[in-house]
Amino acid sequence: MSTTAKLTQTRAFTISKNGVLAQTFWIAMFAAATALSARMEIPHEPVPYTLQTLVVLLSGAFLGARNGAFSQLLYLAAGVLGAPVFAGGAFGVIRLLGPTGGYLLAFPAAAAVTGLLIQKHASLFWTFLSMAAGALVIFTAGTLQLAAYFQDLQAAFASGFLIFSWWDLLKLSAGSMIYHEIGKRWRKLPA
Secondary structure, eight states: OOOHHHHHHHHHHIIIIIIIIIIHHHHHHHHHOOOHHSSSOOSSSSSOOSHHHHHHHHHHHHHHEEEEEHHHHHHHHHHTTTTOGGGBBBBBBHHHSSSTHHHHHTTTHHHHHHHHHHHOOHHHHHHHHHHHHHHHHHHHHHHHHHHHHOHHHHHHHHHTTGHHHHHHHHHHHHHHHHHHHHHHHHHSSOO
């Protein structure tokens, strides 16, 4: 076999092994982490306190816009297909149409926004702002669907946005520090 053929064969194997398989692995791991974070909940009506947004934002930060969004699409697909991955062990399309559906449906977009913004600068402050933008996507979509569900924008804003501000400030701070510290060595997970 010629040197060119060996190099092409090696490069093709490397791309397949380190590219597609590594990306698939990390996409699946972040989808699973999102499911686990949904189980870490403090019951609250109409929307529970969970750690999901933290994992969604970290998926965008570590995997980038595309793969972060894919990880969240995989998470949503698992829930729609019957895996009990949503808060409280819920599953099914009905969950996406209910009061918390807007939050869930915004997960892929939030991961993408975070992934796009975070690559522009490496500072802790920029990381925080990038994750805050992703969180804003989630809470805007969630509050709008909650308002449509209850027919009351003011009540939806109070019970679906404002009430979570302190909780999500903690998650944004934690997520920013986690990414910033790990990102010093590893900006993006292997792809």
